[in-house]
Amino acid sequence: MKFCVIGLGRFGKQVVKRLHENGAEVLAIDQLESNINLIKDYAAQAVCIKIHDEETLEAIGIDEMDVIIIAIGEDFSQSVLLAAMLKSKKSKYKVIARANGAIQKNIFRLIGVDQVICPEEETATDLADTLSFPFTNLARLNANYSVALINPPKNFIGKSIQETNLFEYYHINCSAVQQGENILSVTGNYVITAEDKLIVSGENHKIKQLLHV
Template structure:
């Protein structure tokens, strides 16, 4: 099981921590706010009040042993820089840092220079997601992952209904991978997720109403989403 650290439990960091934990990941959640730590202590594996710019404190909680760290400190750019640099010095393989809402490309460049493996610019990411959702009706949500790769939630095309994943040869034909399939009931605002099939296998059958989470290059996702 992969281990994650989420540093900063505001709206963005809190959602990341909660979603990772709900999907079975081991999560260490860090914040300086005691109220937020209380809120997350029963959700994640470990919630700890801590100053993330303290190297010894990070090591004492095993954050140097995680696979991925997400830094979401918000508007405190200095703390984001120091925390990102410390995490890389401690040997964390992947560090993803969220820049402030008003971040410039200079701030992005600084974070990249000190070792951030990915810098999230909220305004840019949201703009890209909105544009993709408006352009392609089958895409329910769109999440940029890197410069070329993205993840997207897509309604199962009618031509896939009743077919086994293996028979559809989705990876070979479209160059995208299915990470999960949501079985849902209801329509519109009344849609309810009944079951989530994580990493479905070749014998799993796609049914009417299924929502697929796929990952791949942007142009491949767009081509896949246009199937009817």
């Protein structure tokens, strides 16, 4: 996936760095050259431009992004104008905006922003991990290790947990499954069905690798 982060203050920088650590392709944008210089080693492309310059944004590939994160914190009016411009383009990308408080959150929702995050509720690391990994993170035990809820790969269906060789190949453990609203403890003899969601624990990159089997 391709990500664009606009606004490279403290929060924006952390999002870029974490996305980079997670192996994502990131376009970083800011109006200050000093902020660009601090982040350029963590982005596939880092550009200093006026953030409301629609022609320049299009020229650097904004319409090719999958997710655009508006991380501007100090000037809410700039964030609103940018969000409105991006949503008016009717492109495929998802727009996420940073808000400080409930009022700003509601304004972003009124103009159609797809997701609104508040730094006091969700850290930059949480946001980057949620965007980077194709699984539901139930608990992050440290920066690299999680308990996650995943859909079983197609080749796992009809096999027992032991037959999948989860631990041998990926060093991932599965000790429970979710069926609807119910959580069931399971052993290695449990046979996985298409309706199951697996509750697994392991390194984030190993879980991500498993889901691309």
